[in-house]
Amino acid sequence: MKAMKRSTLATLINATLFSAVAGTSISAVAAEQETTAKKNQLEVIQVTARKRVENAQEVPVAVSALQGDSLDAYSSAGMDIRFMNAKIPSLSIESSFGRSFPRFYVRGLGNTDFDLNASQPVSLVVDEIVQENAILKGFPVFDVARVEVLRGPQGTLFGRNTPAGLVKFDTVKPSQEFEGYGAVSYGSRGAVDFEGAVGGSLTDRLSTRVSVLWQDKDDYIDNRAPGFEQKDALGGYTEQAARIQFLYEGDDFTGLFNYHVRDLDGSPIAFRANTIKPGTNDLVDGFENDVVYHDAASRATQQVESQGASLKLEWDLANHTVTSISGWESAEIYSRADIDGGYGGFSINDVPVAMGPGFIPFSSESADGIPDQDQYTQELRLSSNFAGDVNYQVGVFYFDEALTIENFSYDTANNGVLNGFVSQQQDTKAWAVFGSVDYTITDDLKVTAGLRYSDDEKEFSANRTLSPVGGGATYIEKNVSDDHVSWDLSANYKIND
Template sequence: MKIFKKSALSLCVQASIIASVTGFSTSALAAEETTRAKVVGVEVIEVTARKRTENVKDVPISVSALTSKKLEVLGSSGMDVRSLSAKVPSLLIESSFGRTFPRFYIRGLGNTDFDLLASQPVSLIYDDVVLENALTKGMPMFDLERVEVLRGPQGTLFGRNTTAGIIKVQSKKPTQDFDATVSASYGSYNSTDLRLAVGGGLTDTLSARVAFLQQDRDDWIDNKAPGFEQDDQLGGYGETAGRIQLLWEPSDNFSALFNYHFRDADADARVFRANIIKPGTNDLVDDFDREVVYHDAASRNNQTIEMNGSSLKLDYDFGSHTITSVTGYESAEMFSVGDIDGGYGCGITAIPGCDPANMGPGFIPFTSETGAKMPDHSQITQELRLSSNDLGKFDYQVGFFYFNEDLTINNLSFDTLGGGNQNGIAVQNMETTAWAVFASMDFELSDKLNLTAGIRYSDDERVWDGTLVQSPFGAPGFSENATVDDSQVSGDVSVNYRMTDETNLYARVAKGYRAPSIQGRSLLFSASHTTADSELVTSIETGFKSTMLENTARIDGSVFYYVVDDQQLTAVGGTGNVASLLNADKAVGYGFELDSEIWATEDLVFGASLSYNHTELQDDTISVAGCGGGCTITDPINSDGQVIIDGNSLPQSPEWIGNLSARWTKEIGNGELYIYTDWSYRSEVSFFLYESKEFMGDAITEGGLRVGYEWFAGDAEYEVAVFSRNILDEEKLTGAIDFNNLTGYTNEPRFFGVEFKANFF
C-alpha cells in the first residue's frame, strides 16, 4: 500500500501559496504583543440543535457539544470519527470497514448492517447537509467549530432516519478577521498528521477559509501464514481531505456561503483475525498478538475512497423574517476488499510450506474473500426555510426539504485459493427520493415557561433492482426488483421552565420515523433480497440543565423512555456471509444521562459524564440463524433450529457509557504548562441479535494523556505536546464474524506521539 508522505508536505506548501495569492487581509494584526486574559469558569456553548443559534442550556433536548479544542485532542493520534465514541453520554461508534462506513448508536439504537445500502437511525449532518449513505458519514473531521450530539428522535426539523438522534458537525466558517493554524504530529507506526487552515477577508464583502488534512500511517501488522509471510503487510493508511469556503456578504441582510470539500483515501480494510476468541468465553486467546495475522489474502486487503461535495447556503434577512436556502451535492466512489475469514486455507488445498496438522490460529474451514465497489453515487439535497426573528412571545419556522440519492453497488467475491481471481458479482442499483414539509412553533407562555411544538410530513420512495451476474458457486444468474414507499407524520412537543437564572427544567415528547429499507447483498450468494417496513419511535424524556457555584460548575441530566414499533433489524452472518432485513414487533429502551464540568480551582477543571441504557426486543415470534463458526449460543432454539431473540438487548448497545477528564495548568513564563487526561468506558455489548458466550464484547476502558506547553509571542500562539491514546494498551474485541470460526477484530493499539501547533491572528 502506498503512503503519501511527500504529498503531505506539498499540501502544506500549496495551502500556503493559496493563502498568499488570494490576499487574505492581515490588517487586524497588531505589531505589539497581545495580552490574553485567562478564561476561568464554565464556557457558554451555543448550538444550532433547533436550526437557530441558542445557548445549549435553553434547548429542551438532551444534547452534548464537543468544542474544537477537545476535538483536536481526540483526533491527535490520526483517529477518525470513531474517536467520539463514548466521549459523550449514550454514544457508541464502531465499524467493520475500518476508517470508513462508521455505524452510530445513540441510546442503544443503531444498525449493524455492513451493506452499502444500509439505513441508519442516526443521521449525520455535516455543515447543514445530511450525509445519508454510511460511506459518506466517514468524512474526516478537521478544522471544526464543534460537534453536537442530539439524543432522541428529531422528527420535526431533521425528519427521516433520525429515530435515535443526530450527529451535527460544524466546520469553522470564514470571517473578515485573519487567522491561520498549522499543526504537525508524529507518532507510533510512523504515523503523521498534518493540518493547515487559513482564513480572512479577501475584500470588504468576501471572506474565505481553506483547510487541509493529511494523515498517514505505515503498515505495522506482520503476516505469518506459511507461504504468505511478509513483515509489515497490513494496518496502514494514507488520507487527504480538504475544504474551501467562500462567504459573500454584500449587505447586512444577505449572505451566501459556498462550501467545497473532498476526501481521497488509500488504506487497508478492516483486519479480521481467525480463531482469536477462547471457546466458551469472550476472552482473547492466550497467545494473541495484535501485530500478527495469519492471512492467505492479506495482499488484497485494501480500500480506496474518493468523495467530493459542495453546498450553497443563502440567508436573506428582511427584518421580521429570514429566508434560508441550503443546496447540497455529494458524490462518492469506493472499492474495498477484505480477507473476511481472517485466516488461511491450507487445510482446504495444498499450499507450499504449510502443514495442515500445524496451521496455528489461521485455520479456517473455508475461505471467504469478498468486497464491494461503489462506482457511481450521487446525492442532491435542498432545504428552503422561513424563520421568524424575535416577533415577541411567538416565533416559528416553516420549511420544505427534498432528497434524492442514486447509487450503484457491485458486491464481489474472489477465489482466494485461485490467486484472488474474481469469481462472483452481483449488481445493485437504487434510487431514493424523499420530500417533506415541516413547521415548528415557539410560544413564550410566561417569563419562565416556553412551549415548543413541531410537526413534519415525510414521503419516501426507494426503487431497487439487482442482478446476480456471476455466482461464486456456479449457480445460474437471476434478476429482481423492488419498490418500497411510505409517508409518515412525525413531530415533537416540549416545555422549558426557567426555575432560576442558573437552572432550566424541560420535558419533551417526540415521534421519529425511519424510512423503509432494502437489502440486496444476498444476491451474490443466490438468495433473494429482503425489505423492512418503516419503524416508528415514540420517546418521552425530562431533564435539567444547570450552572452553579458562581459559574464554576455545570451539570445536565435527563431520563428517558422510548418505544420502537416495527423495529428494523439486520440479521448478519449466521451460517454464511450474508445479511437480511426483518422487523421486530417492538423494542423498548429507558435510561438516564448525566454530563458535568467542574472548575475545582482556576488551574484545575474536571469533566464527567455517565449514561445508562436498557434496551429490549419484544417479539415472541422472531428468530434468526445462529452462528456457523462454533460459538456457544445462550438463547433458546426453536424447532426449526433458529435462535429465539425475544427479550435480548439490541446489538452494540452497552448499558453503561462513562467518561472522565481532567486538565491542570500552571503559568510558566509567557505561557502555560498543562496536563490533560481523559478516560472512557463502555460496558459489555452483544455483537449480534442472538447472544452467545464468544460474541459478547467485554467492557472496554481506554485512557488518553497529553502534556504540553502553550505560549504567546506577538500575534501568534504556539503549542508543543506529547500524548498517548489507549495508554494502558487495552486489547478487546469490538466486533466479530460468526459464520467462519471464531473470527473477530479489535480496538486500536496504544499510540504515542508528539505534536507542534501554531495559531496566527
C-alpha cells in the same frame, strides 16, 4: 497572617475614598469587579440543535456539545471520526471497514448492518447537509468549530433516519479577519498527522478559508500464514482531504459556498479468526494485535474518493429570515479483504489444504465497491424573528440519491480469481414539509410544538451474473414507497436563574 478577600462593597468604598485624592474612577473599579465576576461564571454554550443559535440550557432537546479546547484535544491524536467514541455521553462509533464506514449509536440504538446501502437510525449532518450513505459519514474531521449530539428522535426538523438521534458538525467559517493555524504530529508506526487552515478577506464583503488534512501511517501488521509470510502487510494508509469556503456578507444577505474533497488509499480492517477462547471473553494465548494469518493479505486494499459542494443563501428581512441550502455529495469506494481471517478452508484436487488459526470452515475473500453515488439535497425554510411571545419556522426538504453497489467474490485457492459478482442499483427520492412553533407562556416557561410530513420512494434492483456456489444468473427488482407524519411537543421550565 491569612489574607482576607475584600467584598465588592468594601472595594467600592475604598475606591470612593481614594478617588478624592487620586482621581480614581469608581466605574473603573466596578468594571474590574464585573470582569472578575464574569470569569467565575459558567461559559454559555450555544447550539444549533433546532436550526437556530440558542443557549444549550434553554433548548428542550437532550443535546451535548463538544467545542473549543476539548474538541482540539480529542481530535489531536490523528484518528478518524471514531475519535468521538465514548467522548460524548451516550455516543458510540465503530466500524468493520476501518476508516471508511463508521456506524453511529446513541443510547445503544444503531444499525450493525454493514451493507453499503444500509440506513442508520443515527444521522450525520455536516454544515447542514445530511450525509446519508455510510461512506460519506467517514469524511475526516478537521478545522471543526463545534460538534453536537442530539439524543432521541429528531424527525420533526431533521427528517429521515433520525429515530435514535443526530450527530451535527459545524466547520470553522471564513471571516474578514486574517487567521490560520497549523499542527503536525508524529507517532509510532510511522504515523504522521498534519492539518492546517488559513483564511481572511478578499474584499470588504467577501472572505475565504482553505483547510487541509494529510494523514499517513505505515503498514505494521505482519502476516505469518505458512507460505504467505510477509512483514508489514496490512494496517497502513494515506489520507488527504481539503475544504475551501467563500463567504459573502451583504447588508441583508449572506452567501456561503463550500467545496470539499477526500482521497484515501490504504488497507482495510484486519479480520482475525478464532481469537476468542470459547465460552469466555478472553483472547487466546499468544494473541498479538500486530500479527495475522491470511492467505490473501497481499491482495487486500481499500480506496475511497469523495467530494461535495454546498451553497447556503440567507436573506434577513424585517421580521423573518429566508434560508436556502443546496447540497451535492458523491463517493466512490473499493475495499477488498480476506474476511475469513485465516488461511486454508478449501481443497485443491480434492486434497484439503492446511488451515489455521483453528478451524476455518470455508475460505472467504470478497470486496465491496461503490462505482457511482450521487446525492442531491435542497432545503428551503422561513424563520420568524419576532420580539413577542411567539416564533416559528416552516420549511420544505428534498432528497435525491442514485447509488450503484458492486459485490465481488474471489477464489483464494485459485490465486484470487473472480468467482462471484452482483450489481445493485438503488434510487431514492424523498420530500418533506415541516414546521415548528415556540410559545413563551411566562418568563420561565416555554412550549415548543413541531410537525413534519415525509414521503419516500425507493427503486431497487439486484443482478447476480456470477455465483461462487453455482446457480446461474438472478435478477430481482423492488419498488417501495411510504409516507409518515412525525411530531413533537416539549416544555422548558426555568427553576431559577
